[in-house]
Amino acid sequence: MASEEDDPIIQEIDVYLAKSLADKLYLFQYPVRPASMTYDDVAHLSAKIKPKQQKVELEMTLDTMSPNYCRSKGEQIALNVDGTTSEDSNTYSTKLMDKQTFTSIQATTNTSRYAAAVFRKGELHLTPLQGILQMRPSFSYLDKADSKHREREAANEGGDSSQDEAEEDIKQITVRFSRPESEQARQRRYQSYEFLQKKQNEEPWVHLHYYGLKDGRSEHERQYLFCQCMGVTENTELVKTPSEYLAMLMPPAVKEEVAKPVTPSNVLSMAQLRTLPLGDQVKTLMKNVKVMPFANLMGLLTPGTDSTAVLRCVQQVAMLVQGNWVVKSDVLYPKDTCSPHSGVPAEVLCRGRDFLMWKFTRERCVVRKEVAAIVKLPAEDVKDFLEQMAVPRVNRGWEFLLPSDTDFVRKHPDVAQRQHMLWLGMQAKLEKVFHLSKEDMMPKKKDSAPGVVLVSGEKRLRMAKDRAREGRPALEKDLERQRAVGRDSSGAAVQVKEEPLSDGEEPMDISLTETLKNGAVNGLPHSDDSSRDSLNGHSPSCRPASPSQELRDFVSATFRKHYVLTLSELKRLFNLHLASLPPGHSLFGGISDRLLQDAILHSRCRQIMVPFPPQSSAAADEQKVFAVWETGDSFDKHRQLLFELFMKNYRVRRNVVQSRLNQEFGESVTKADLDKLLKECCISYAGMWYLKGTVQS
Template sequence: MRLPPSSKMADEDDPVTHEIDVYLSKSLAENLYLLQYLVRPSHLNYDEVKPLNVKVKPNQKEIQLELPVNTRTPNYAYSKGEQMALIVDGEYKPTDENFFNSNVMDKTVLASGPCTASTERYAVGVYKEGELHLTPLNAISQIRPSFSYMDRADSKQKILNTKQPEGGESSQEEEEEEAKPVRLKFARHETVEAKARRMASYDYLKKKRDEEQWINVKYHSIHDDKALSERNLLFAAKNHEVTEFNISTWEYLEKLMPPVTEKHKEKPALPNNILSLSQLRTMPLQEQVKALLINAKVIQFRQLLALLPRGTDPTAVIRCLQQVAVLVQGCWVVKSEILYPKDTTSPHSGVSAEHLCRGRDYLMWRFLHSSHVTRKEISFVIKLPAEDVKDILEQMSRVRASHGWEFIFEYDKEFCSRYSEIVQRQKVLWEAKFQTLCKQLKINPKEVEKKCKEQPSPEKPKKPRTPTKSRKRTLSGRSISDHSDVETDNPDKVIHIKEESDDDDGGCEIVEVNHEGSHSMSNGPSSREGSGGMYNSNGNASKELLHELHLFVRDKLYSRYVLTLSELKRLFHLKLTQCQSGHILGTGVSDIMLEQAVIDVGGVKVNNLWPPSSNIDEPVFTVVKNGDYLDPMREVLIDLFRASCRVRSNVFKKKLEETIGDNATNYTDNDYKKLLRDYCVTKGCSWYLKGTYTEDS
């Protein structure tokens, strides 16, 4: 191809001085290797050395060369060569199993690793008679000395140890090994993500590398006739049309020198139960609702509105909800078709998505008529493996002793009374779906409806009975009793919203929505009757709970020095997300208990005068005595904040001199700055207690 001079380039500063024809040859494109000898000087090449053996792995693009070693040169250490041969081959015997051909080290091995460098932008060029012929490279191999033959000594020793019987007994006297039962294992269905991770692992790549066999090839020197004929293939035929160059000049230049694009670093994927609030707000309303439903599985309408941007139209939200969810007991449950798309299978058992959707829909229909179900009864109808049944149950229910599985939320009377038309429409849809389920599951609709009528309605749940007998379990985790499930370790589901913030702990802002539909301080019940280990027989908080609460409050208070009640509650929420299920702190902690814990660990409640325009009204807790030499300064600073919402540094110094007199000279300017930065934030010339100042103040 001849590149014509461009009008933009043909100026006086950058003239075109010469033009050449460029040809592309592909005759050797699939077999052309570039060998780089990294530990060999350029003036000491191997052109005059004829290899003893050459092997390649075409798929892995590996090369191995065996080169002879001149053992007669005065530079060769003959004793060292004999020692090396003895280590590798043992005592010399002329056999084919020997690596070396004599009793000394008479050859060396050069090998390359798997080819990882990209060769898309590399080619071998030959310039002849004013023409440039290019051939794309297939691989770039970096050749280094290989000492893999040193492992032969270890492998030989292992073989000898295996063949030699213990105690000198002959193999005939050895007793036969006792027959042992063989356990068959069936591999679980592998997801696409798991398969991609497995295929990118080192073990998998090494296995593929070892599986490919070496292929012996014939070596031709640089002066051989065969080598000359192969080099001629680097020249393209004149009548061969090169389609790659049938483009305009500027397109060719762009392909030759593509523009530099910045690679944006991808953020790591969040866990399945975590949503990024910043990413969520960039989605359309339909996608926001779908994302929240997929993560929460079940959600109440007021919860959903609280998580969506402020001012979102409830009518538009309901319109989106009906496309991705169905109504069960006044709550919205994500549709089964969204959780189990078509042509997918269960990660536990490999059951098709069609059967999973069918079983999950039947469970939702049962929860329409009863707030409790038993796993045995559900499994008998939907006929799914135990792992899938438990997974579906955990999505929308929780275990209650002597009751089985209870729907995760109470009946939402508020939504049903306000949107009666939506409730009626969903009822009609469920009636049609139930008829379809009866045909698919081959059940008698009259018998199922009769059982549902015998159970209490979800609007008026039956009063729970006191369990009289605990259930026994086998080692596999299955229950001996057939009446209900009583596992109590099933944690309540929460929605975690991740929001980037500049928190002092480096953590993330997490909004936690519990099953009661409100932002709460605990994972468990708030009343004394349902708090389990929170209260003792006298109605007081247990010592274990108070001990853990004091440890938490002490750690946060003495590391931050100033805490508002809302900030303390936020840190407590964060602590609960890091605790394991069943932790004592999750049994219920009220605001009063938090305030009392601050006082118990030595904190002080400041009757602070808030900035008038901040509209903030909550307690502020701080540390007055920390047991160091700055305690007098702390007392003076807190006394100033009891009288005013802001303090100036010069007023603070003057007040300290009036209080402690000549002892004030013992404190340096760094002490003043450290104390003010620990307790306050600055705005202008004034200092405010942390948490009390807002931009509107």
Template sequence: MRPSFSYLDTVDTRVKTEQAAADAGDSSQEEAEEDAKPITVKFSRPESDEAKARRMASYEFHRHKYDGESWVPVEYHGLQDDMAVSERMLLQATQGDDLSEFQLFPRDYLARLVPPHVEEREEKPAMPSNILSLSQLRTLPLADQIKALLTNVKVIRFSQLMALLPQGTDTVSALRSVQQVAVLVQGCWVVKSDILYPKEVCSPHSGVSSEYLCRGRDYMMWKFTQSRHVIRKDISSIVKLPAEDVKDILEQMSKVKASKGWEFLFDYDKEFTDKYCEIVQRQKMLWDAKYQSLSKQFKIPKEAEKKSKAGEQSVGHTDKPRRRRTSSKSSPSKRERTLSGRSLSDHSDVEMEAAKNVAAGPVNITVEPMEVCDSNHVIANGPIAELTNSVVVENGGKCSSDLKQALIAFSRDILRDRLIFPLHELKRLFALKLQMCSPGHVLGCGVSDKQLEESLIEAGGIRLNNQWPPNSTNEPLFALLRKGDQYDTIRGVLFDLFRSSYQIRKEAFRKRIEEKTGQELSDADCKKLMREYCVVKAGGWWYLKGTVSES
């Protein structure tokens, strides 16, 4: 029954043909016959499935399909025609038929045909949104239980976590699960930022994206691994988040203390750190690696970092009242200082919100003086120091054979992949290695800087004794000297040049090779070898990787 307007097309075509004939009669009678033109033959490429689908969905294809359908002749019968009346009578039932289903009023029939939608609602007791039902919680798997608890309370001790889990829960399984969703701060577990702020979440106060919230929250947690107290003003100057967001994050893990700033919510959990030294050390390495990333993102100057490490109060020490200095000969007062160098005793740094009621956390605890960890134990998340000062190695400092083999294998992989790297990069890679290791791995028993350096040397690397550029950190560099090819001797010549200068030129390197080995190195080989260990800057000067910024 599709309408057709072909007669309109016929009239339009006839008019155009007559007009074209009239125009051609006037101008083409005296013109010669047109010259023959070459015809180009084109072969179409095989049609892909995607192109075929697009062609079949186009209007042109459907129009050709409709035009190709054959017309079916239909005879029309009027309303009162005999044929129409007889067909219409077939739609009516006779009295002999069973019509029990239709003995209904129209409204009832319609209700049966299309029943109304009934919404079933279960009456559930109204509960506050911040309360977690333990009965519902224990129906979940262990990993989901721990994730729900940490998301709800934000900060918790491990002993409190085990008390909330079902009786008989395996401690090893709980430790494995809690490390997936939380990080260790002062011996307590704090939920990870990416769990609390997923990618699609924004700040309810300012609309800041989750990426900036996670970055700022990680920096605040790192600050609490360094000190019992932080100052909100100093935090805001680094993370550049709105004041409401900074306050909201601080309230999750700390409380306001007069003349101190913000104090971490719980006391240092020495019991946990003494019992699980392996996990504590792994978390310490993870925080070191995390800070390396945060310092680059926030562009924290090295001077401020050193001042912060030197002046802040160590985690695990008892807070003592400050005494007035009576004379210049007396011992210097131990005053906590912020990144800006101001003392926490200054009135300008005192938080004005000390009178407000701040949530004390999910579990009420008694505030006790912090216990001082003796030298026989690892202090979890304390001030960043050399691994030799913070790691306890079993068996009197002697590396077991299994640990030694694991360290050499790790060092061999790093040297083969990086060729040259500074000490902080070595620590970061080792922290990532620990994160991928399963609990109980031999690398988690404690490793010092000296053991890492010895394993690097046994794996074929060397510690470079070179010059550093001005404003450099003078951090030790490690490199792979021998790869087993013809350039081993030439690499030694390259490293010797950097002993007397922190920058060299390619021509000087080639000249020194000729003097030392008598070989002539092509420009391409010289450039290839130098790019493995060096970066080139403006002016054609070459520097060792790790001594200058490569940007």
């Protein structure tokens, strides 16, 4: 007995997979009804389904003649639902509850393990199930009865409706604008019951025809439960080993990993921080600390870290303000986020915070009301900006958080100069965004940074003469330089350009002389003129007479990228380009508007004389619009025709451009060509197209 098989095979059964109804077969369960009391003999009035949701509704009759049926209750329910009126839309047309509705819910969402089996003549035929649904009675008629009851109560309590309407007419209406939705809020809304219910209601019902169990159509459909391809043999031999087959039937339990608790965002673990790449370490520290001297930043990093690499990383996430590093606004407020206080979008917050940072590069203290009046942001956001980088002082406003770090400026003049050029580009952008006047851009004398001495042109000239009388021949050149110094309206020393300029032409503001007041604040040394000139990489007496090849290359590359630019926008891009150049570069020589415009004309560009609207408040540089006239590609003629249209009107419609192109070039101009042309050279606003730079975005 021990040698015999203890689990003998009693019978072998062939198993077939039937696929005819694989995507149409549903299993209905009636959990509130015993199996002995089926609905096979009950008349089905209607049936409908939502295939995507696998939701089914069946409407069946009730046996009102049954001794178990309470007729008085049935009449009362019908009266509550439909009232006393007789309409086609009534739920119960016989004034008696004579039907009930069954609604399905999914018993399981994964039916891959379930199939319907039919055994016939020693063969087992399996058909996979599309869904398993539990049918339960629906009580939606009670909701309809409640709504009818509320309508009747409202009608009875109507009373003097005219007085109520008059009172409603004088009620104050409060309009509120919804805040921009964050990604987390959007995900929560997608998972909410209201959203899911709305999505379910959007799918239309598919009405079906019900066939009883003994109907001929039902018998015909049941034949599809048997495999229809009995003659086709497939190789279904089991090639798995017993252990592999057992593992397929009963896979081993997967051990769930215990998630480590996440450290709060405002708590830093130095051990974990130092495992990150250097760039992430610097970004994390600056994002949490907000304002930090470079020496403190080096102290928080791993000992022995290369300071040059740290400088390269910190310039990507922070800006230099009074010799200290302040985290950039777009790091604190990433794109597609909003203010936690007011819901203001991140782009608007960044502009307001950049303005405050720029104010601190010019002044030691700022007044909160003055900042709020310009940036026009809610008080909570402005206060949040100030608390990040300043402390309140009695009768002085808000003072910058840290003292000026002159040691860092002295050790790293190249970094300070690059940051200064970036701030010049930021200043031009802020002037355009907030429509600031020259008075708004000037720093207040009383708030100048400590250690910075303001010297007028006359006083500097007198000091130079005194030193010359003392027998210092080495200062002769300095005296000559002082004679070229004038006095502006604010009393600050300004460099006088030796190059003759045409009427109405202004030199580009790329010299560091005008920034004497905030030189040390921005990270620039406040030594004599010769040191500032060497920091700029040029001598005041050396001015290029014609645009250099490098300047032409920059202008040409810029217009190949933007196609249309105003003079003020080109200046801003040029300042950003200068900030990326090494100290002492030849382009740091004074570049006037004349030289810049000459470089534009040498780059196959032309000025487009756009007739600006009379109410336009654009400055002179903003009304000088230049565009690429020739690039050598097939689109040159298209662009030239477009520019000719704008020389007659400052705005055009799309159909006007389309018809003009078709008239000139025939029907070869496609919609894609027109879209490319407009996208390169124009912007759309209020259904009209404008040249880039001629209208505020």
